[in-house]
Each structure stands twice: as C-alpha cells, then as structure tokens.
Amino acid sequence: GAVVSQHPSRVICKSGTSVKIECRSLDFQATTMFWYRQFPKQSLMLMATSNEGSKATYEQGVEKDKFLINHASLTLSTLTVTSAHPEDSSFYICSALPWASRGTDTQYFGPGTRLTVL
C-alpha cells in the first residue's frame, strides 16, 4: 500500500524559533498534499492544500506567513512554523494524493508530528 512518512515524529522547540516538518510520499508521486492540525481530543482541521510547483491554498483563518508550505517535488512537501509560540503546540498531520487520482481515490495519511513549543 501507499506509504506517507513525516519527519520528525515529535519536536520540542523554544518560543520564537522556527520548525520545519517534512511530509514524504515513499512509493508514489503526489501532486497534491494536505496539511492538517489536530488539537487534543479534537478533530482534524485542514490548514492548507499543497500543490507541487505552485503556491499552497490556505484555509480561512490560517496565517500563510506563519505556516509556510513548500511542495518542491512530487514526493515532498514541507510545513515550516515560523516564530512558533506555545499556542502552536499541536499534532500536525499530512496526507498525500497519488498523481492522476480518480474520484474514487483517497488520501494517504502520514503518522503525524507532535510539536511542543515551550
């Protein structure tokens, strides 16, 4: 089956620093990747849709200058949390859609990254 990895699995950083999270599709090419945020005991909230070679599309209320997304290749998308603050502490999950997907295809999810900002 299709595998999506995320690195790191967990990260702790100081307030004001930037953190980069990688999302990789290991055995397929993905023109589209999605970034979600999940707070404890809550659902997944879509932050942005990342398309290879173009600018990401951000959901309403998500600061594009704070959450920088780069989808530079067909197998890698990165999310950089700039000037992180404690309220950015959350579980970040990516998903990837295989290239040339049909309507019946579904997204493949990564294992998530737990970010803790001190």
Added chain:
Amino acid sequence: AQTVTQSQPEMSVQEAETVTLSCTYDTSESDYYLFWYKQPPSRQMILVIRQEAYKQQNATENRFSVNFQKAAKSFSLKISDSQLGDAAMYFCAYRRGTSYDKVIFGPGTSLSVIP
C-alpha cells in the same frame, strides 16, 4: 458549506458485540464521497470504509458496514463482533466528487471496547 456531525462523543461496546456509530452531514452537492476513518492511540489515520453517494448499495468491509441514507443525509457505521483492537477515535468524513478536493471531518466518536 458542507458540515459533518457526529452526535456521540463517546461510545462503549462489549467485546464480540455490535455497535453503531452515527453520522449526519449537510451538502447541496449530488456527487460526493463519505468515509469512516479510525484513529487509534498511535494517531495514524486509517481508512475503514468508503461510500460513493451515487451507489445505493451500502459498503461493507469485513466486520464493518455502513447504513447510507442519502435522503436523510445519514451515514452510520456498524461494527460487528467488536474486538479490543477496534478501540479508537472514529471520524466520519465528507469529500466532494473530485479527489483533489478537501476532506471535511466530523468531531469524532471515541469508542471503548470492554473485555
């Protein structure tokens, strides 16, 4: 806008018994997909079952089946012969017809399985 509602924040079931998780959704689209995802303590999202709106037949996957009522916009998940490994958060989700569109998740139902 599309919304997904799960009215049961928590459910419990005895091992080997059957449990049904409820989900309702709202959409004006005619072409869409519905999903049930499982999120165990590892936090890895796992697709349990998928239903295409244009199919009248309810989807089944081994012990998992759905009751899809399109007119009522209801999409419940039935888990038969519950196992300890079924304990997890279950999210109902909606997506428009194109696979490139975003998936909208419901708030989730936490399922406990009692040995």
